[in-house]
Amino acid sequence: MTRDASNPPADQDHDPSTSSGQRVAALLDLRSWALFDIDADGRILAGHDESGSMQLVEIAADGTRTALTALPSRCSGRYVPGSSPRRVIVQHDAGGDELMQLSEIVLDDPARPGPYGLDDLTPLLQDPRYMHVLQDVTATSLIYSTNRRNNVDMDVVVRDLASGSETVLYDGGGYVAETVVSHDQHSVAITTLALQPASTIVFTAGGRAQQITDPAEHASHHGVAWSADDESLIMSSNHDREFTAIYRVSQGGAIWQPLLGSDDHDLRASVSPDATVMAVGHHRDGADEISIHDIDGTFRAAVTLPEPGVPAAVWAPDASRFALLVSSPTDPGSIFSVDARSGELTTVVDGREQLPDDLPLSAPTVHRVPTPDGEQIPCFVYPPVPDADPDLAGASVLHVHGGPEAEATRIFNPVVQALTSVGFTVLVPNVRGSNGYGKRWVSLDDVDKRLDSVADLGALHDWLPELGLDQQRSALWGGSYGGYMVLAGVTMQPDRWAAGVDIVGISSLVTFLENTSAYRRAYREREYGKLATDRAFLVNASPISYLDQLTAPLFVIHGANDPRVPLSEAEQIVAALAERGIRHELKVYADEGHGLAKRANRQDAYPAAIAFLTSIL
Known part of the structure; x- marks a missing residue:
């Protein structure tokens, strides 16, 4: 099972091991992107690892890229919508320990030009003994989950960005996977992991505190969003079925209205901020086909990707378009802007441009x-x-x-x-x-x-x-x-x-x-x-x-x-x-x-x- 290395090639210029070593080095030197947010003016908050780890980068509508952070470890973030001056919440840890801390940076400040180092951040939640996970941001509030109460269970907390005062919305125990705030900002939908394999639980806290899904059901629910009137939730779920479909679920979980589904593959939805439209991924054999639908499931348009791959979507605040990060076997990751009416793609970042011609x-x-x-x-x-x-x-x-x-x-x-x-x-x-x-x-x-x-x-x-x-x-x-x-x-x-x-x-x-x-x-x-x-x-x-x-x-x-x-x-x-x-x-x-x-x-x-x-x- 061991290669015979006793006869090295006579012509070193054609030694396959030399060229393959160069190829390995070139592949491991490729840069990658992440996608986090879009602001009202169409600027994209992205991640890029040009510096060696994933850091925040802003991509303007004209394609100009501005480095925002230069931290010792990878980070992510969200815009504070409508803030003036413009602000970004930054989530970061230390050396991959996953004890997330939350800080803030101010953009367009001539007195503090970026990129921001660790000492330049304005701390919001800093206690390296515990994790503070960024869940959602509104114009006035930061919503995060944290295990600081007992180092085990994760509570959901709303922090007023102006005063710093906090309200605990949920402290019922468990591992919080995601939260999303209602349009009237009176309630939060919370998804936690269930104590059985491959299952989650959805409920609401705040003004509309209700159980939505059955904690005992063997089912996975994710991608939860509020309906436009905040009277129901839109989610991807395999409730009572083999493959994940898209449902509208009434408050209290009494009515499950299927919007889109298939008997042979999973469907995943990314719902627009105003809950009028959704991007739907039809997931087959490790890749997605994307289509755009009205919130009731009515088809709008297909999105034609360059090749089968896995996309991640982030919506513009006015729901006119969404950004799509697509990775495929031969594309390290490209970012597109997608028209929500026609499905037309505009390239923002071409991930293939960095590939050497001879690779x-x-x-x-x-x-x-x-x-x-x-x-x-x-x-x-x-x-x-x-x-x-x-x-x-x-x-x-x-x-x-x-x-x-x-x-x-x-x-x-x-x-x-x-x-x-x-x-x-x-x-x-x-x-x-x-x-x-x-x-x-x-x-x-x-x-x-x-x-x-x-x-x-x-x-x-x-x-x-x-x-x-x-x-x-x-x-x-x-x-x-x-x-x-x-x-x-x-x-x-x-x-x-x-x-x-x-x-x-x-x-x-x-x-x-x-x-x-x-x-x-x-x-x-x-x-x-x-x-x-x-x-x-x-x-x-x-x-x-x-x-x-x-x-x-x-x-x-x-x-x-x-x-x-x-x-x-x-x-x-x-x-x-x-x-x-x-x-x-x-x-x-x-x-x-x-x-x-x-x-x-x-x-x-x-x-x-x-x-x-x-x-x-």
């Missing part, structure tokens, strides 16, 4: 992979690019997404592209338990079904010959839950996998649950099992329980500040590898949390991990 990219094909128990695993296959290293022909990497209640989508992934640029075929599956394929599929890995998801790795390995790939030359790569899957694969299926790259992965479900942040524990237990009642199964499903079977070399990457999967998960697996004399490498980044947010760290870690696999496969 080949891989486009995936869509497959269904059979399993021994009769299921079909959705899988995207990225072939190696032309002129890649011929010595890697037949070698493959299985790239597993995090979550587990998440989804591998058809977006631009520089790591996947880097692996194909070297010469690997990359398989990107949505193993059972993944979102995007209906309520049944996302539930097939809950608690005691966890190892059925791990078994899907074996089915994918069995399928490799269908692609002409060598089963002896296949490795696993994954982050977070994907890291757990890497470790589970190499320990529980030791004869199948030649190597693994584990990024912020879980080595023991028991120690993970014991040491993860307190505010996350209950909601991770809903998926994996409870420490109090399911400990025996958690031990049985933990990779560290099978170390006596481990033979594959491992490359391990972790952030020192990770609040989700503590560094101890990496340290204990690496200690076991060292004790057994198994080849391994550990890279720990002191300024990172759950994953690598900074370009410099990605440029250090990922080429080394790819070289590690190349030397083995």
Whole structure:
């Protein structure tokens, strides 16, 4: 399974490894965008990582870009609507610790030209012991969620921006996912995670305090918006159905009026601020088709994207248009302005402009992979690019997404592209338990079904010959839950996998649950099992329980500040590898949390991990 390196190429100018190394460097140097808000004059509040981490940038109507922040860690933000002088609320943490703090910056102030550093921010909510998550902003108020009461439950608080006075709207416990203020600003709709897998709960607080959805129902509700008269809510939901549809739900949840739905794919809605129109994503196999509809579901127009991908929408205050950030397998992320009446696209940022002319990219094909128990695993296959290293022909990497209640989508992934640029075929599956394929599929890995998801790795390995790939030359790569899957694969299926790259992965479900942040524990237990009642199964499903079977070399990457999967998960697996004399490498980044947010760290870690696999496969 090891490449023969005894005969180096005679002509170094045509050494594929040289060109592939340059391609990897170019891919990991690409810049990315995020989309946060639009103001009344059409300016877009975006994020851009030109500096090495995601920072706030304002894009004017004429396309002029102005850097707003230069913070040591990534940040996001929202405009304060109608403010004069113009203001932005900034959400930021320290080194990826996810303890979000909230500050303010003033725009167009000649006395304080940007970009703003950390010392230039005006603090609004600063207590690094707790998280303060920006949820919504009105002309007069900031709405945020925080775990400062007991470090576990998240309360919803309204802060008056003028006086700084605060009102607690909700302190009933749980993990708050999102909130949205009613048009009359008397009520807030709140979405929290339910204590069962893949489910959420919606209720209102303030002037219209009512339960909207059944807390006991196994259903996911998201993208909640108020109707124009504030008498009902518009939301995407799989209430009483397999795939997510768009509903109008009455106050109290007595009436569920379907507006748009399908029997074979999910629909997602982004509702305009005045609740007269919505952008609808038809989600199939990891990509969306976009259409525009009146709020009652009447079709207005189709939006034609350059290629299938995953869009994120932000509406202009007057609902005349919305901005769309679209990522696709061959586009690192472009921003478009979309006319809400015609669907016409105007390019604001062309993400492809930064691509070198001689940089080949891989486009995936869509497959269904059979399993021994009769299921079909959705899988995207990225072939190696032309002129890649011929010595890697037949070698493959299985790239597993995090979550587990998440989804591998058809977006631009520089790591996947880097692996194909070297010469690997990359398989990107949505193993059972993944979102995007209906309520049944996302539930097939809950608690005691966890190892059925791990078994899907074996089915994918069995399928490799269908692609002409060598089963002896296949490795696993994954982050977070994907890291757990890497470790589970190499320990529980030791004869199948030649190597693994584990990024912020879980080595023991028991120690993970014991040491993860307190505010996350209950909601991770809903998926994996409870420490109090399911400990025996958690031990049985933990990779560290099978170390006596481990033979594959491992490359391990972790952030020192990770609040989700503590560094101890990496340290204990690496200690076991060292004790057994198994080849391994550990890279720990002191300024990172759950994953690598900074370009410099990605440029250090990922080429080394790819070289590690190349030397083995």
